[in-house]
């Protein structure tokens with residue numbers, strides 16, 4: 145996720161200083177993600193170095209607003225015009241963890257799955273509460289987009305867990321390291337299926 | 340005050356070799372203002388649990404209490420009255436009466452209960468409005484889509500002063516926006532003081548609940564074994 149491009153997008157509304165940018169960012173994501181002010185200033189100074197934003201004179205409170213430059217605008221438009229490449233996203237840690245859990249002897253797969261499922265449901269409960277309580281600006285519902293994205297992703301993860309539990313995880317076989325004597329792979333079927 | 344309570348409830352179908360243990364020793368309480376979601380794989384006993392809560396089925400062992408009254412101690416008539424008056428039940432199939440319009444279907448439980456026709460109709464119209472289909476009030480079931488009929492059934496379950504609302508996959512035939520509306524209506528009902536029990540396989544719907552219980556092979560698996568802390572985890576943070 146690009147904080148750089150987010151800040152450019154916010155500056156397209158007009159000049160803002162660091163604290164304003166942070167507040168505007170958090171309002172846009174419905175409070176689901178908070179930036180620390182250090183991150184904002186580091187990013188601003190990089191943007192300034194790359195001539196994508198320009199610093200304006202400090203105001204009376206000693207805060208320095210920034211404005212987007214023509215180059216910054218080009219970069220921003222490019223960001224909006226380019227789809228996000230799935231390959232650029234981080235690998236799915238959970239899928240990797242589950243694959244390893246499935247092939248590691250002695251791991252209680254059912255409880256690994258259930259623990260993750262419960263964590264997902266809890267997250268959904270929190271997101272739903274946030275949604276119902278109207279966490280963001282009622283006149284600008286864009287924050288709901290972010291919240292719904294998180295709800296859909298969590299839902300997808302839980303459906304994926306349900307699916308895996310009912311199909312792939314039932315076929316668990318723990319591979320046995322090759323030794324001199326041939327050994328048949330161990331089956332732990334009933335434990336996984338029944339738990 | 341507890342609206343719904345299960346005390347060591349078992350439900351077994353058949354006997355001997357072929358006995359099916361649909362529920363094995365379920366304990367559960369649901370209070371006013373509380374929405375509890377029930378999740379679990381197919382065949383784990385979710386509908387059985389809901390049918391018992393609604394007095395549509397009786398336990399083989401243990402007790403189901405609604406507002407402190409054990410349902411198996413009630414006469415046929417008493418049970419029918421509790422079902423009509425206290426409990427709102429959204430079935431997996433909607434059971435609308437084909438010869439009645441939407442508003443008549445929704446008003447029926449109130450009328451059966453002695454509410455005057457005018458007032459029953461007014462309440463029914465408002466229930467249809469809550470769920471976004473006031474304009475279909477005069478349609479007969481066979482003049483409505485599946486999702487619309489389902490919404491009429493939901494309005495019927497929620498009309499009047501139901502202190503216990505039971506829903507078994509209430510969003511089955513609905514698109515996701517309408518599903519969301521149904522959950523909102525259900526949540527509002529519960530926030531206004533009803534107790535709710537919602538069977539769902541959709542995690543996003545369970546997200547609307549204050550508590551989620553997981554059934555597996557007829558048991559709630561959140562109170563024992565590796566899942567000891569699930570209930571605590573799912574308790575809303577104050």
Ligand SMILES: Nc1ncnc2c1ncn2[C@@H]1O[C@H](COP(=O)(O)OP(=O)(O)OP(=O)(O)O)[C@@H](O)[C@H]1O
Pocket residue numbers: 352353359360361379380381382383384385386387388
């Ligand atoms: N009348 C009956 N006679 C025999 N067995 C029954 C009867 N009703 C339910 N069962 C069995 O009891 C178990 C629990 O059924 P139940 O309908 O409660 O499951 P469920 O969790 O609601 O499943 P689904 O998600 O598929 O709706 C199942 O094994 C089912 O086959």
Ligand SMILES: [Mg+2]
Pocket residue numbers: 385386387507
């Ligand atoms: Mg069922």
